[in-house]
Amino acid sequence: MKNVLFAVSEAVPFIKTGGLADVAGALPKAFDKKEYDIKVMIPKYACCEHLNEYELVFEGEVDVSLAWRKQYVGVFSTVVDGVTFYLLDSEYYFSGPKPYGQIYEDIEKFSFYSKVVFEACKILNYHPDIIHCHDWQAALVPVYLKTLYKDDPLFAGTKSIFTIHNLLFQGRWIIDEVKDKTGLPESVFANGDLECYGEGNLLKGAVLYADKVTTVSQVYADEMKTPEGGEGLDNIFRFKGDNFTGIVNGLDTDEFDPSKDKMIFKNYDVKTFKTGKRENKLKLQKMLGLNEDKDVMLIGMVSRLSVQKGFDLITYMAEEFLTTSHSQLVFLGSGEDNIADKLCYLSNKYPGRVSTNVCYSEDLSRKIYAGCDVFLMPSQFEPCGLSQLISMRYGTIPLVRETGGLKETVEPYNEYDKTGRGFSFANYNAHELLETLRYAQKIFYDQKKDWDALVRKDMKLDFSWEVSAEKYKELYDGLLE
Numbered sequence: 201m202k203n204v205l206f207a208v209s210e211a212v213p214f215i216k217t218g219g220l221a222d223v224a225g226a227l228p229k230a231f232d233k234k235e236y237d238i239k240v241m242i243p244k245y246a247c248c249e250h251l252n253e254y255e256l257v258f259e260g261e262v263d264v265s266l267a268w269r270k271q272y273v274g275v276f277s278t279v280v281d282g283v284t285f286y287l288l289d290s291e292y293y294f295s296g297p298k299p300y301g302q303i304y305e306d307i308e309k310f311s312f313y314s315k316v317v318f319e320a321c322k323i324l325n326y327h328p329d330i331i332h333c334h335d336w337q338a339a340l341v342p343v344y345l346k347t348l349y350k351d352d353p354l355f356a357g358t359k360s361i362f363t364i365h366n367l368l369f370q371g372r373w374i375i376d377e378v379k380d381k382t383g384l385p386e387s388v389f390a391n392g393d394l395e396c397y398g399e400g401n402l403l404k405g406a407v408l409y410a411d412k413v414t415t416v417s418q419v420y421a422d423e424m425k426t427p428e429g430g431e432g433l434d435n436i437f438r439f440k441g442d443n444f445t446g447i448v449n450g451l452d453t454d455e456f457d458p459s460k461d462k463m464i465f466k467n468y469d470v471k472t473f474k475t476g477k478r479e480n481k482l483k484l485q486k487m488l489g490l491n492e493d494k495d496v497m498l499i500g501m502v503s504r505l506s507v508q509k510g511f512d513l514i515t516y517m518a519e520e521f522l523t524t525s526h527s528q529l530v531f532l533g534s535g536e537d538n539i540a541d542k543l544c545y546l547s548n549k550y551p552g553r554v555s556t557n558v559c560y561s562e563d564l565s566r567k568i569y570a571g572c573d574v575f576l577m578p579s580q581f582e583p584c585g586l587s588q589l590i591s592m593r594y595g596t597i598p599l600v601r602e603t604g605g606l607k608e609t610v611e612p613y614n615e616y617d618k619t620g621r622g623f624s625f626a627n628y629n630a631h632e633l634l635e636t637l638r639y640a641q642k643i644f645y646d647q648k649k650d651w652d653a654l655v656r657k658d659m660k661l662d663f664s665w666e667v668s669a670e671k672y673k674e675l676y677d678g679l680l681e
């Protein structure tokens with residue numbers, strides 16, 4: 201049995217601001233403990249949830265120094281669904297109302313966290329064979345491993361993996377402050393290992409120092425090697441060669457299951473989807489004030505209201521689409537006000553045909569996944585994407601732009617040989633989106649049998665974490681052989 205330690209800034213069930221927490225919560229459970237025992241180390245934020253539902257065991261305490269600073273840390277452990285979580289307690293660093301704040305504070309906070317990962321292992325007398333670090337907040341772990349802790353016998357032979365969940369966030373800050381806050385030796389900075397275009401850049405350091413680097417789809421990995429997708433670091437990713445790969449995230453298939461989901465109007469499975477989805481559609485239409493029509497194509501979108509998600513394409517072509525078709529649109533999202541305003545304009549102008557819901561609602565999101573025929577994701581970029589996986593599991597055909605994880609998971613439908621899983625378009629262009637919607641309508645309205653076969657096929661796909669875990673296992677095996 202080999203030890204793998206996840207160094208990560210958030211994990212379900214304790215703290216979640218995005219998909220990273222789902223990965224950190226779900227992936228360790230999908231491993232066979234006889235081969236790899238994965239433990240997870242996160243900060244014990246004051247804003248952590250469910251802490252009182254678990255028995256926290258105090259493992260020890262230590263004063264940790266970071267350059268000229270020194271702060272107390274307490275190490276706690278608890279077990280969730282068979283996975284050990286270590287929670288690192290520092291009132292000084294982790295007591296804010298949210299895990300993340302201003303970048304200048306976060307640089308110091310997560311430099312400290314990364315250092316504590318090693319000090320906590322010492323308290324626990326725990327030797328990790330691999331430290332698997334996630335996103336910029338844990339980016340200094342591979343750097344510390346090869347510098348400050350390289351001669352520590354507890355970490356002899358320890359390898360590191362760094363996984364990027366979103367390249368937009370790199371931990372960039374004024375280089376002199378990064379020098380001061382990380383406490384790293386001057387040689388690291390003399391080589392420019394933590395510097396990019398004159399700025400300090402923690403993520404760059406992780407990419408250079410980690411033994412393996414991964415991201416959450418192979419297509420996103422390939423995009424990161426290009427100037428368009430590399431966010432200024434494309435040369436570093438190209439330099440990494442075969443040590444940089446992509447592994448698609450899984451889906452919690454128990455949580456997202458239309459045959460058991462308590463939030464949808466009627467449960468259904470691959471055998472009963474026709475009646476089940478019809479009832480979900482009619483009740484959703486009624487609930488949202490849309491015209492009740494079981495035969496109309498209902499197109500849904502559940503998303504952060506962010507430029508990344510392609511809303512400018514939708515608002516650009518929506519009126520042309522609505523005035524030339526019978527289909528209906530339902531939006532659920534929260535985020536940027538100007539996007540919300542444009543979607544509300546559409547629902548005001550086309551009552552009964554467009555429903556805009558500006559809020560965060562797990563309940564409504566499930567009803568949309570179950571009741572719609574098509575799920576829209578025309579993203580500018582998408583590292584992996586979860587929503588298209590959920591929609592396929594609910595028999596709602598995704599219509600996506602061919603980018604990142606969307607390109608990898610939604611093979612385009614081919615009406616001649618009946619291959620593919622959904623509808624897609626290549627260029628970030630509103631009329632390509634419109635044409636693709638029209639093509640989807642043609643299959644939906646005129647080739648009903650083909651449509652139903654597509655629904656059946658998508659519902660049967662296996663997106664479980666076990667598939668991803670197998671790929672990570674191969675990566676771990678390769679590092680330790």
Ligand code: ADP
Pocket residue numbers: 218219502503504532533534559560561562565584585586587588590
């Ligand atoms: P990202 O992580 O970039 O936001 P993903 O597709 O990977 O995009 O994951 C988004 C997840 O958040 C999906 O499960 C989606 O259903 C959910 N979600 C997004 N916005 C909302 C909302 N307003 N209400 C409910 N769920 C939402």
